[in-house]
Amino acid sequence: MIPASRLALTTGLLWFVAANLLGLAMGLGLLPYTWRPAHAHMELLGFVGLMIYGVAYHALPRFRGxxxxxxxxxxxxxxxxNLGLLGMALAWGLGWDKPIFGLFAGVSALAGFLFALLMLEVLWA
Ligand code: HEM
Ligand code: HEM
Incomplete structure (x- = not known):
């Protein structure tokens, strides 16, 4: 397994635990609902996204041979x-200014774009 896969799978699982705890804290009223998009993206971009990255880096080259x-x-x-998501989640939860959110959102978008390019190269090059 390449380091990228191992790091993606490990951090994906850590995002899952953190996002579930955050959801629980919100549901119990320990944290305000301003954290809702942070929870949603920690689950979907963090857990689901990073698990997909980790499996895809390992599996797609093998499928293609x-x-x-x-x-x-x-x-x-x-x-x-990871960096992009961390900044986005904190910016949502703590109400950081739009430009700071935008910076991290841009990093997240760039990471998604890079992943798509890397996998398209594996599939087609
Ligand atoms: C221990 C597990 C979880 C707890 C306690 C929890 C709790 C919550 C709470 C309290 C909300 C706000 C609901 C509202 O607006 O009234 C929420 C929203 C949300 N949760 Fe979770 N959640 C959990 C797991 C998950 C998982 C596993 C996923 C996805 C993989 C997920 C995805 C979402 C999404 C996308 C929203 C936003 C929904 C919307 O836009 O209306 N959650 N969650
Ligand atoms: C570059 C990556 C992404 C950025 C910058 C982004 C940005 C945003 C923004 C600005 C919102 C509105 C939040 C608000 O209510 O104030 C939002 C909501 C939402 N996004 Fe994303 N998003 C990204 C990726 C994704 C992905 C990959 C998924 C699902 C797989 C997703 C699912 C959702 C959901 C479910 C909501 C509603 C959350 C809620 O109701 O709290 N997003 N997103």
């Missing part, structure tokens, strides 16, 4: 995905 040529870029992509 090729060697994955960009493990370093994949690791960078996983780090970007």
């Amino acid at each position: 090729v060697v994955f040529r960009r493990p370093g870029l994949a690791l960078f992509q996983v780090i970007l995905a």
